[in-house]
Amino acid sequence: MNLAPVLSFLRELAVNNNKTWMDAHRGEYQRARTEFTELMQMALQGLQQFEPELAGNTAAASQYRINKNDRFQQSNEPYKKHMGAGFARDGRHSPWAGYFLAVGPNGTSWVGAGKWRPETPAVARIRQEIHYNAPTFHALRQHSDMLHYYPDGLEGDRLQRPPKGYDKNDPDLEWLKLKDFFVSRSFTDAQVLKPNFAQEIVTSFRAAQPLVNFLNQALMEG
Numbered sequence: 734m735n736l737a738p739v740l741s742f743l744r745e746l747a748v749n750n751n752k753t754w755m756d757a758h759r760g761e762y763q764r765a766r767t768e769f770t771e772l773m774q775m776a777l778q779g780l781q782q783f784e785p786e787l788a789g790n791t792a793a794a795s796q797y798r799i800n801k802n803d804r805f806q807q808s809n810e811p812y813k814k815h816m817g818a819g820f821a822r823d824g825r826h827s828p829w830a831g832y833f834l835a836v837g838p839n840g841t842s843w844v845g846a847g848k849w850r851p852e853t854p855a856v857a858r859i860r861q862e863i864h865y866n867a868p869t870f871h872a873l874r875q876h877s878d879m880l881h882y883y884p885d886g887l888e889g890d891r892l893q894r895p896p897k898g899y900d901k902n903d904p905d906l907e908w909l910k911l912k913d914f915f916v917s918r919s920f921t922d923a924q925v926l927k928p929n930f931a932q933e934i935v936t937s938f939r940a941a942q943p944l945v946n947f948l949n950q951a952l953m954e955g
Contacts, residue, residue, distance in 0.1 A: 739765040744838040750810035769816045779935030786822045794824045830948035832938045842925050845917030846941030860909050862951035873943040882940040889913025
């Protein structure tokens with residue numbers, strides 16, 4: 734596996750983000766995609782060693798398209814500036830919590846885990862699980878492995894006011910107000926190009942497994 738062509742292609746795409754350029758550089762795109770697919774396969778194989786729910790997943794079902802989705806497009810550029818994958822039960826667009834990977838140039842590569850912006854019924858179930866099982870939740874988010882690989886902890890927006898049904902004096906209010914239940918860590922280009930990058934991804938995912946399991950348990954019980 735050689736991720737240098739991936740970073741090189743995406744670096745050029747960032748300043749030539751149009752269909753004409755992409756059509757003229759289809760060969761470079763295919764080579765970059767091949768290298769990224771190999772990285773995905775290595776990450777997925779590592780994940781499957783400790784996540785039985787992902788046993789049937791494939792790299793093909795995990796990779797996101799490089800074309801932007803019109804529903805979420807915030808600019809006229811037709812292509813994303815990274816290559817990404819999502820590993821979760823039932824595939825990359827699954828409603829379950831899972832593991833995510835993005836490779837991009839200039840320090841924009843990252844891995845993450847959890848559930849980003851769950852739907853209203855799902856977020857209600859997650860909040861209920863935090864409320865009922867606060868000691869378990871705090872133990873997993875404060876675990877040494879979690880803090881080592883994800884020092885920023887749980888990320889994302891929070892409600893301005895307590896969610897419906899919860900007291901303003903609830904000791905866990907800071908966490909109940911979360912809209913997202915997600916951790917991530919970024920990588921420099923130099924780190925991406927190291928021979929152990931795939932293993933670093935898998936190790937990072939494993940550190941987040943307790944969070945993913947906690948969230949999926951909440952979603953399963955809804």
